[in-house]
Amino acid sequence: MKTYRRLLKYLKKYKKTLANSILFSLVYSILSGFAAYLTIPLLRTLFMNNTPTAEVSGSDISSFFRNFQYHFESFIFQGGKELAILKICIIMVLAYSLKNITGYIHSILVLSVEKGIMRDIRNQLYTKINTFPIRYFTEQRTGHLMSVMTSDISNVQSAIAATFYDLMKDPLLIIIYLILSFLISVEMTIIAFIVFPVSVFIISRMGASLRRRSMRVQNKISDIMSIVSETIYAAKIIRAFNSENYENKRFYEESEKHYNLSKKVYKISELVSPLTEILTMISGAIIVWIGGRQILINNTLKPEEFFGFLFILFQLVTPIKHLGTVSNRIQESSASGDRIFSILDADIEIKDDKNAIDLKEFKNEIELKNVSFSYDGKIEILKNINCIIKKSQLVALVGPSGAGKTTMVDIIARFYDVCEGEILIDGINIKKIKLNSLRRLIGLVPQEIILFNDTIRNNIIFGLDNVSEQTLIEITKYANAYDFIMQMSNGFDTNVGERGIKLSGGQKQRIAIARALLRNPQILILDEATSSLDSESESLVKDALDKLMANRTSIVIAHRLSTILSADKILVFDKGKIVQTGKHSELIKIRTGLYRKLYDMQFKNEIQ
16 A cells, blocks of 8 residues: 555645545535435325324434424425425436536546646656666666556556545445435444445455556566567568568567456456445345335334335445445556656666756866776776867777777766766866756767657757757758758658658768757767768768867767778777777877777778
C-alpha cells in the first residue's frame, strides 16, 4: 500500500474539486437510499391498506425514521389510492432524476481529478526522462520507457478511478442502505453481512497474487514495445536481410508469453465479481427464508417492509461488487506505480552543483587534466588524457574505431562525468558550471543527424523563440540549405517525416548545420559528417562546415583526411590514450607512428 499512498499524494492539487465531488457523492447516496425506500409506500398503496405507519415517541434514530415514515406516508395517503400512486410516481421521478444529475456531476468532478493526476504524472515522468544522462538511455530499453509512459499510466488511472469513484461513492451507498435495512430489521441485516468478512478475506488473498502477476505482465509489455521500436527503426535492414520471419517469430514468442500471463491475471481478477455475487446471493436466500418466517409464522414483519428490505438488499449487491474489485485494481495499479516511481526516484547523475556558476563566454582554453573514464567501472575507455585546446583552434581527433574519440567529446559536453581527473574551461571545472550555461557555449553536429517528425522550420529553430523569417533565410543560405528547402512542397513548413526520412543524407546534414549556426556556438563539436555522402552533397556540406567552423573553437572527429589537413592540432587516439599530437605535416613524417599508419591505410589514395 506504500506505493498506492504515494499515488494519492497527487491529490493535494485538487482538494477543492475533490471536496465538491464528495458533497455530490453524499447527495447522490442519500437520494439513492430515498429512492429505494419509496418502494415501501408504493407496495403498501398497491397491495395493502392506506394506513400510515404509527407515530412513536423517542429520540433515537429508529424513532426518527418511524416518525419520518409516519409523516411522509400521511402525506402520500391523503386523497385515496389513485392520488397516492400519482404522488409516489412524481416523487420517484424527481428522486431518480436528482439522483442521476448529482451522480453525473460527481462523475465529471472525479474524472477531472483523475485525468489531471494522470497528466501530472505523465508530465513529471517526461520531465524526469529529459534530465537523465545519456548513460541512462544506454542501459534502459526504449520499450520499457514507452510502456511506463502508456500502459503503466493507464493502469494507475484505474486505481485513481477506483479510489475517487468506487471508494468515494460506494461506501456511502452501502452506509445509507445499511441504515435503512437496520431500521427495517436488525436481525436480517446482521445475518446478511455475516458472510461479508469471508468475502474480504478471500479477495485480499487474491489481491496479493494479482500484484505479483501484474508486475510480470507489465515487464512483458516492455519487451514487446522494445521489439516494436526496434522493428520500426530497423525496417530497412530487416527487409534487406529477409529477416521478416525471424522478427515475426521473436515477436510472436513474446506476445504468447504476454497472452499467457494476462490470462492468469484476468482469471483471478474476473473471479472476484462472481464470487462476491454468489456469497451475496447465499446471504439473500437466507434472508428470504428468515423474512418469510417472520411474516407468515411470527407476524413480526409487514410484507411491504420485507419486500422493501429485499429491494434495498439487492441494491447493496452492486456497490459491494464494485468494492470487491477495487482491491484487485489497486494491487494491479500498485505494480505499475512501482515501475513509475522507479523512474521518478532514479538518481540524476549529471546535475548542477549547488554553487555552479553561469559562464557566458569562452575566453581562453579547454584543458583535460589526467582524465580517465569508464562506462561500467571496469573497462577504461579513456586513460589519463591530458591536452589543451586553445580558443579558435581547429582540433582533430583521429584513431581506430573504439579508441575513445567520441567519448572524449561527450565528456567535454558533459553527457557523462569523468571518473578521474577534471575538465576545465578557462580554468573552471565544468562540474562547477551550470549545465545550461555550458551547453549554450557548445554546438553539436553529429554524424548521425537527429531530426524530429516536424517541419524544417521547427527542426532548425529547435528550442529557440522569436526567430525571424529573415534570420532563418540567411542562416539556411549560409548552410547551403536554402535552395533545396525552397524546392520542397511547403518550403520551411515541409514536414521531414520520422527521423527526417523524407530528406537525403546531405539535406539532413545541412539542416543540422543551420541549426548549429543559428545558435552561434563558441565551441563546436563535429563528428565529421561527409564520409557517407555522394560527391555533390559532400561538397555542399563541406562548404557549409567550413563556414560553421570559421573563427570558432572546433573539435572534429575526423573520418576523412581532407577535413583535418589544415587542423591546428591533431590528437591521435589508440586504446583510450593519446599516443600522438601535432599537425598533419609533422605527424606524417613519423613513419612508425599510428597516424602515418592510418594515413597509409585510409587516406593515401584520397590525397593522391
